[in-house]
Amino acid sequence: MTKTNNSSTRALLSALLFTLLSLLLFTAKPVMAKTIAESPTAISPLLNGQEVPSIQVKTLNGDNIDLQQLIQGKPSVIFFYRGGWCPFCNAQMGQLQAIEGDLLEMGFQLIGVSPDAPEELRASMTKNDLNYTLVSDAKLNAMRAFGLAYFTSQAISDRYMAKMQLKNKLWKNAAGESRLVLPVPAVYITDKTGLIHFQYINPNYKVRAEPKLILTAASLIRQ
Numbered sequence: 001m002t003k004t005n006n007s008s009t010r011a012l013l014s015a016l017l018f019t020l021l022s023l024l025l026f027t028a029k030p031v032m033a034k035t036i037a038e039s040p041t042a043i044s045p046l047l048n049g050q051e052v053p054s055i056q057v058k059t060l061n062g063d064n065i066d067l068q069q070l071i072q073g074k075p076s077v078i079f080f081y082r083g084g085w086c087p088f089c090n091a092q093m094g095q096l097q098a099i100e101g102d103l104l105e106m107g108f109q110l111i112g113v114s115p116d117a118p119e120e121l122r123a124s125m126t127k128n129d130l131n132y133t134l135v136s137d138a139k140l141n142a143m144r145a146f147g148l149a150y151f152t153s154q155a156i157s158d159r160y161m162a163k164m165q166l167k168n169k170l171w172k173n174a175a176g177e178s179r180l181v182l183p184v185p186a187v188y189i190t191d192k193t194g195l196i197h198f199q200y201i202n203p204n205y206k207v208r209a210e211p212k213l214i215l216t217a218a219s220l221i222r223q
Contacts, residue, residue: 036140036171037150040184040203045147052078052194053145058136060125062118067111067142070133073192075108075221077214080148080183082205083116084124085164089185092208093128099211100132106222108189113137115168115182138169140181148183148201156180189217197221 037043046053054068070076079096081089093112100110110132116124121134135142143149151173152160157180160166170178187209189198198217200209 033141033144034147034149036144036173036181038173040150040205043147043150043184043201043203045184045186045199045201046145046188046196047199048196050196052076052188052190052196053142055141055145056139057113057142058118058138060118060122060134062136065135067113067135068194070111070135071109071190071192071194075106075192075218076111076188076190076194077103077108077218078111078113078188078190080143080146080186081112081114082182082185083114083166083168084120084127085166086205088206088208089114090124090128092185093124093130095208095211096132096214097128097130099215102215103218106218108218108222109133111135113142113183115140115143117167120167137183140171143181143183146183146186146188148186149181150184151179151181154179187214189214189221191221 034044052068052071054066056064057067059065081092083089096110103110112132112134115138116136117138118136121136125134137143140149154177160180168180171181173179184201184203185205185208186199186201188196190196198221
């Protein structure tokens with residue numbers, strides 16, 4: 001009888017241990033901030049099959065919000081852009097605004113992420129007559145979690161800060177030099193769980209995903 005009780009106890013303990021290990025492995029998903037790359041071609045971005053991480057960004061009002069919370073069970077098109085000062089980014093935002101209605105009909109929402117401060121986001125909303133969501137990633141939480149952040153060169157950092165009169169914080173690279181950090185422009189399309197099904201990432205900031213490509217990818221993901 002004692003042997004039976006001992007066997008039952010060991011089985012119960014084993015089951016409990018397995019449950020605890022499962023919880024640790026599958027529910028505890030700490031966000032690992034990736035190193036800021038030394039150039040736009042050296043990034044290591046999130047890819048298809050990975051999930052949108054739980055990281056804090058800021059709303060237009062300066063309130064903290066989790067990017068996962070923004071998804072809220074909706075398929076999403078998340079795009080990273082350099083800032084409202086970038087003409088290529090403004091052109092992209094206008095193109096996305098033009099197809100937002102089609103994306104909404106398919107059940108998708110648009111979320112733009114940039115290092116711009118909340119007040120600069122509000123200016124972009126007005127300038128480009130946008131209806132979709134923009135969030136501030138001035139602390140680089142999203143850019144680093146997605147593996148898109150990189151240091152601009154010293155010459156570009158100096159030129160952008162002076163010519164564009166940017167207010168972005170400068171970050172120290174491995175050599176201890178203060179540099180401007182930007183995201184490689186990217187588009188991610190996720191399902192309602194935050195699982196990534198499509199991504200377009202191009203180190204050449206002058207080349208962006210065509211609206212037709214985004215609509216095609218979204219339509220396939222919806223199915």
